[in-house]
Amino acid sequence: MLSNNNWKNLEEIIEKNNKFIITTHINPDGDGIGSELGIFHILKKLGKKSLIINDSPTPEFYKFLDPKNELIKQYEKKYREKLLEADVFFLIDISNFERLGRISKIVKNSSAVKVVIDHHHSNSGWGDVNIIDESASASGEIVYDLANRLGIKIDNALANYLYVAIFTDTGSFRFSNTNKKAHFICGELIEKGINPREIYGNVYESYSWERMILFAKVLSTLKKTAEGKVSSIHITKEMMKSSNAKREDIEGFIEYITAIKDVEIAVLFLELPKNKVKVSLRSRSKYDINQVAEMFGGGGHKNASGITMQNYTLQEAEKLVLSRLEKLFV
Numbered sequence: 001m002l003s004n005n006n007w008k009n010l011e012e013i014i015e016k017n018n019k020f021i022i023t024t025h026i027n028p029d030g031d032g033i034g035s036e037l038g039i040f041h042i043l044k045k046l047g048k049k050s051l052i053i054n055d056s057p058t059p060e061f062y063k064f065l066d067p068k069n070e071l072i073k074q075y076e077k078k079y080r081e082k083l084l085e086a087d088v089f090f091l092i093d094i095s096n097f098e099r100l101g102r103i104s105k106i107v108k109n110s111s112a113v114k115v116v117i118d119h120h121h122s123n124s125g126w127g128d129v130n131i132i133d134e135s136a137s138a139s140g141e142i143v144y145d146l147a148n149r150l151g152i153k154i155d156n157a158l159a160n161y162l163y164v165a166i167f168t169d170t171g172s173f174r175f176s177n178t179n180k181k182a183h184f185i186c187g188e189l190i191e192k193g194i195n196p197r198e199i200y201g202n203v204y205e206s207y208s209w210e211r212m213i214l215f216a217k218v219l220s221t222l223k224k225t226a227e228g229k230v231s232s233i234h235i236t237k238e239m240m241k242s243s244n245a246k247r248e249d250i251e252g253f254i255e256y257i258t259a260i261k262d263v264e265i266a267v268l269f270l271e272l273p274k275n276k277v278k279v280s281l282r283s284r285s286k287y288d289i290n291q292v293a294e295m296f297g298g299g300g301h302k303n304a305s306g307i308t309m310q311n312y313t314l315q316e317a318e319k320l321v322l323s324r325l326e327k328l329f330v
């Protein structure tokens, strides 16, 4: 839980410094993108200059938040200086250095103040200032609190950023992190003039053909274990290549197989280069799959977690994780 002290420190840090860098995890999601744009907007209102630099490109379906492609930069060598010169790093929605991707080393070695804003259970508080609120549905909720604390008026732009953060991280208000505060904040944001229908369309009704071609292949890998309590799918490198899909095209696949009747746990195995396998886990209700993820060095939330397995073939990773999950049901 957050302490008031950290909030106070943060207000001071913002006041005293001038060079802010904002970033989020590799393969950013709606919460990461929405929250960093939110921080950018707040700093701008306070007359502070900041720069958003991410390791990965912004997924197509979040580009409407930065239509002129001017707010979010993807890391390139030319930004190295900027990173080295920073006074403060805002590290949003990330529980460890590794998840920063290519900029992780610079951030780690920098003497700049590291401000971590997050809601992941697995976050141990790795920043100099940590505002970690496990009860928050999204990091965007914490950014909303920040705006209020600093007396920043929530205008239409900020409302859009924060709405995207919260509505995507709660799976359109259906995951177990959906709470009263999430609805309350989003109600407020609607009052500020955002259009939920339009935002939904921008984010979720903009599938690429490549995504659907890949999805057809992926669905053919569907299988059940533990008598249908566990469903799983996998994606090979070859499937990605032959469908010409991007990494972001995978987002949401696992939710389909979580929705199968009587399924308690859904798993997606993604084959990566260099014998790595990314495992995504979802649990519908009572099962804490974060505990399982942590056994393999992964982490996340109780109902949504992930593992990156090194030196495993896809088959080996599948066998190992599925047999571990089966044990939950004996």
Ligand SMILES: [Mn+2]
Binding pocket: 031, 032, 093, 119, 138, 139, 169
């Ligand atoms: Mn999040």
